[in-house]
Amino acid sequence: MKKILYLVCLFISFQSFAQDSTKTSLRPYISIGTSIGNVNPSNPGTDNFSKASYPSIEGGIMGKNVSLGLVLGCENFFVTANARKFYELKTAISYPINSCSVYALFGAGAYFEKKFNNFIEYGAGFSYMPEKLGYFVQYSNWAGSNYVSLGATYAF
Numbered sequence: 001m002k003k004i005l006y007l008v009c010l011f012i013s014f015q016s017f018a019q020d021s022t023k024t025s026l027r028p029y030i031s032i033g034t035s036i037g038n039v040n041p042s043n044p045g046t047d048n049f050s051k052a053s054y055p056s057i058e059g060g061i062m063g064k065n066v067s068l069g070l071v072l073g074c075e076n077f078f079v080t081a082n083a084r085k086f087y088e089l090k091t092a093i094s095y096p097i098n099s100c101s102v103y104a105l106f107g108a109g110a111y112f113e114k115k116f117n118n119f120i121e122y123g124a125g126f127s128y129m130p131e132k133l134g135y136f137v138q139y140s141n142w143a144g145s146n147y148v149s150l151g152a153t154y155a156f
Helices: 001-019
Strands: 027-036 053-061 066-074 085-097 100-111 119-126 133-142 147-155
Touching: 027 066, 027 133, 053 085, 066 147, 100 133, 119 147
Parallel strands: none
Antiparallel strands: 027 053, 027 147, 053 066, 066 085, 085 100, 100 119, 119 133, 133 147
16 A cells, blocks of 8 residues: 555656746755754664764756756764664755745655555745755654754755
């Protein structure tokens, strides 16, 4: 069932790009960010900031009001050998307000493990991108946990 959901989301993402690409040109972008989760001292998996924070890098293409990107990241802020790495296909639909935008996002991904351990992400955010360099903050539910993410984006 989850694989079907992934395929549906991927199809919707590509349909959005197909419709938008006739109105505007597509631009590649790259983003770096950190998702900060809830630190829970009684949970050994998230008992400090490092374990509850996920650094990532994202590359993709953006149109007028839509973007599609591939995210690569790690489940530990200070990347260690035993930290799980992940990948995610993420799409966002935005509403511009001058140099700012509000956006809704949806992503589907999995961890680089022998066992297929997948997740979905959904949420909303705010970005400021006056020229090629911009900044963002977003709130999302990722793999059943809530995160606040901060980052920077560069559009080519």
